[in-house]
Amino acid sequence: MLGRPRKFDENGAREVAMQLFWAKGYEATSLSNLLAAMGISKSSFYQTFESKHTLFEQCLNQYRDILVSTMSEGLANAPTPMMFIKHALVDVANDTNDPLGRRGCLMMNTASEFSQRDSNIARCVEAGIQATKDIFLQAVKAAQADGDISSNTRADILADYLVTVVSGLKSQVKAGASRKQIINTAEFSVRTLQEMA
Amino acid sequence: MLGRPRKFDENGAREVAMQLFWAKGYEATSLSNLLAAMGISKSSFYQTFESKHTLFEQCLNQYRDILVSTMSEGLANAPTPMMFIKHALVDVANDTNDPLGRRGCLMMNTASEFSQRDSNIARCVEAGIQATKDIFLQAVKAAQADGDISSNTRADILADYLVTVVSGLKSQVKAGASRKQIINTAEFSVRTLQEMA
DNA sequence: GTAATATAGGACCAATTAGTCCAATTTACA
């Protein structure tokens, strides 16, 4: 290996950037914001990350990877698949207390901000959503096998339903809903799965 | 009345601006975009609407008023309250074919874009959501009286649930979901209301 | 020591932004 080694942690800096994009959105996060938060100079930034847009795509992928692995572990470690599903919904209520603000979900925020004008980003968002849907699908099938959810409705429809409800809950958090509201709605949604014929 | 009368239609121009803000968001809609779409000069713009931000607040209020009155009429004219609820959900599927793009809901888009950094806007969004929730609440109570929805769950929780599901469906549309997916999810959500114990 | 690379910092750039101001013109009413 030749030359002076990189002093800052590239992954750490990307993580910081991701948090910023998550909290403020792409356009509202200026280069100055990024440099200040990442603690590096403009020179290092462009040498390492090529452009703001490239960095954002990396952040989006990183967010998706973390989300997917967190959910997968959650499902694997949950007492039952049904408990995983319940936790996934009810846990959104904690977002109302997030000290970093009501940030929602980076993928859904991105879909809202500019998946309409950047097909690259749009594909990335769709892939991310599909990945989370697949985990829910796995959980639903297992819960149906356990008898916790009726098998009268196709598992893929229930997985779509779960993704939709989580999206909706996250949206409501951003729109100012109270913790109690989110809990009530989440718990009711869980009941709908349990009590459907 | 003194002086030269206004040549362009103020409400019409505001409507055009609303459509732009709805499709592109606040920041992504530049003044040039607005002037071109509204068909007026910069001078007329500032004389009539004070600022981009002021105009946006007016558009948000107008959107809310139209949404509320559309929903109210929909409920009043529906064969049954339950049919109104079903239509409100399933109709979101048509957003996938909107020639103006997958715009979502201006209020939710706004919540996502910057209700975190503008308390004025945040209050406006919350009021708008509350207004739609109230209409759903009315519909739910009526449907419970009709026996179309069980009275075992509090009507206000069901109203929150409906707002959440609609938000989620609109989010999914923006994120690229297919028409069929939206219909399936919407119809399943309706069934959850009908078949809950 | 030298080559190779990373660093910080600043000059610079072209474009865009929202917004102000002014001058010239048009349209109404009294």
Add this chain to the structure above:
DNA sequence: TGTAAATTGGACTAATTGGTCCTATATTAC
């Protein structure tokens, strides 16, 4: 005809944007 108001269009600002380039310095391996 005169006054009040709306019109357009362009000049102009101050700020910000993402991005490039250059210089000087620091740090490593060979």
